Amino acid sequence: MEKITLTSIFVLFTVLLNAQNTSDEKPFKEKLYTGGQFGATFGTYTNVMISPMIGARFSEKIYAGLGIEYQYTKDKHYSQPKTYNQFGGRLFSQYNFAEKLYAHAELAGLSMEYYNLTSKTRNFVPFFYLGGGYRQKLSPKSFISFRVVFDVLQHKNSPYSAWEPIFSIGFGVGI
Numbered sequence: 001m002e003k004i005t006l007t008s009i010f011v012l013f014t015v016l017l018n019a020q021n022t023s024d025e026k027p028f029k030e031k032l033y034t035g036g037q038f039g040a041t042f043g044t045y046t047n048v049m050i051s052p053m054i055g056a057r058f059s060e061k062i063y064a065g066l067g068i069e070y071q072y073t074k075d076k077h078y079s080q081p082k083t084y085n086q087f088g089g090r091l092f093s094q095y096n097f098a099e100k101l102y103a104h105a106e107l108a109g110l111s112m113e114y115y116n117l118t119s120k121t122r123n124f125v126p127f128f129y130l131g132g133g134y135r136q137k138l139s140p141k142s143f144i145s146f147r148v149v150f151d152v153l154q155h156k157n158s159p160y161s162a163w164e165p166i167f168s169i170g171f172g173v174g175i
Helices: 002-021
Strands: 032-041 045-057 062-075 082-096 101-115 120-139 142-151 166-174
Touching (some): 045 082, 082 120, 101 142
Antiparallel strands (some): 032 166, 045 062, 062 082, 082 101
């Protein structure tokens, strides 16, 4: 498992470093964009997630960046509702293999809360997501993206089952 993690980190950073070599002639500031993802579910199971990020378009084919994430969850399925606060960060890279389609690799980690018999505990959980998506430009400096990824690391505390797809919608706006 450690070999997979180290190999994944090496591949991710190799892509990021090579992205600088394939850069076009625009000033770096013009390559930057910000955006992220957000989501909410309300009811017996409430979940609110916000995940801002900053990235750079190094070339027509390569995007990369970093972000943070926070999730608040309240589960009322129990006699005493349970609340959870999760937070962490991520590094990602994307390679456009067609005009609107891209491959996605992301190394992330969350500090996650769990209830055991007597108390609540917190553990760091690493993730390595692989997948792809569709990016639609809304204007020359903005886009919306749809993505499906899989947690291929499968840490023992991961909430995702093997090959369970994780769907997300995100957006980006040039700075």
